[in-house]
Amino acid sequence: MGEYNVTLPAIAKEFHMEVIFASTDYNSIRLTVEDVARPGLTLSGYFDHFEPRRLQVLGNMEWSYLQKQTPQERTVIFDRLFDYKIPALLICRGLPVDQECLAMAKKHNISLLRSDEPTSSFCSSLISYLRAELAPMVTRHGVLMEIYGEGVLLTGESGIGKSEAALELLKRGHRLIADDAVEIRRISSSTLAGSAPELIRNYIELRGIGIVNVAKLFGMGSVRSRKTIDLVVNIVPWNNQDAYDRLGLEEQYMEILGVKIPMNTIPITPGRNLAVILEVAAINVRQRKLGYNAAQEFTDQINKHFASLEGKE
Incomplete structure (x- = not known):
């Protein structure tokens, strides 16, 4: 059996997500792993065991941490994160997008999407959806x-x-x-x-x-x-x-x-x-x-x- 996949536009449609920035390859991005990640430690610079194939999800906790950083520090954080060529960054709770995040997303050609759903319930629903779509x-x-x-x-x-x-x-x-x-x-x-x-x-x-x-x-x-x-x-x-x-x-x-x-x-x-x-x-x-x-x-x-x-x- 081959590797199954689901497209990023299909996920955005399923969860009624707002596309803040679509990368040039947005329509061809395909997810092959069923897990998602909340990059708490990653934002602080710890990239050991980081899985770049996973969708990265920002919630209120990650967003609050970022607000305590200077604009220059946020630029460095997103520059390092997006350099790993993740499929997309998903932002929950309808949180605003920092200009530094948008600028680095455009620099590295990484899609940004936003949902109004609470982070925990969104992640749970997304994992269930991916498990069903990527199942053998x-x-x-x-x-x-x-x-x-x-x-x-x-x-x-x-x-x-x-x-x-x-x-x-x-x-x-x-x-x-x-x-x-x-x-x-x-x-x-x-x-x-x-x-x-x-x-x-x-x-x-x-x-x-x-x-x-x-x-x-x-x-x-x-x-x-x-x-x-x-x-x-x-x-x-x-x-x-x-x-x-x-x-x-x-x-x-x-x-x-x-x-x-x-x-x-x-x-x-x-x-x-x-x-x-x-x-x-x-x-x-x-x-x-x-x-x-x-x-x-x-x-x-x-x-x-x-x-x-x-x-x-």
Whole structure:
């Protein structure tokens, strides 16, 4: 997998930031690291372990420190900071920009942006945004639905009925995230999130009918842009030669981007109501997350029953 990136203009648009000074390469600046930095020690001249690829954020504390310096000292501070060719300097709380800062930004061709948001909440939101945008990603064939709040990824060979099942689920009040192609990102060591490519977002393909705009047909409440993946359901044709799990004790997983996601394999035949089965699968995975396992409870009851019979003999 290659290195993912997000452009500086995209960040400015996402966080409604004011562009005070745009460098000549402003539109082509791409961030590749998910962390940001508040250059407190850096402003005092300590550059050990400084990471120039990070966005640098000035808050009230850094700004107050700078105001205690003379104009000549501020010039030296920003000259040294911008000499490292940082992606941009972001100023929070709508704080005014010193003339020395602007002059050095123009000298070193470094972009300056400003936000009215409090520094801590802005940094937290920015890091979350960068982690999502820079997360490792793969694209998988399938359908991603939100069923009773659970993200369910439907997989299976083409034409097996994934989109038709999604349509029935939409009629039952559930929501579509992606049809046909699902972009899956690893947003943490144990969490995957899925979304649709921009080009096909909110659309679903039904053989014999064509392309349908789900948002316009069922309303905006029927779609969602992104959802964590809690369960993978692999839909397969029924085969009398295969043995299927009857109790649900056998735990299956699918590994995507190094993360194991619970998986159910559901065989289908004509007449099986796949939408209802998927609803039950979603509820069942939620129960397991809450600590209840119906299959284990049933097995324990059976074992107790036979144990009691043996005790009577």
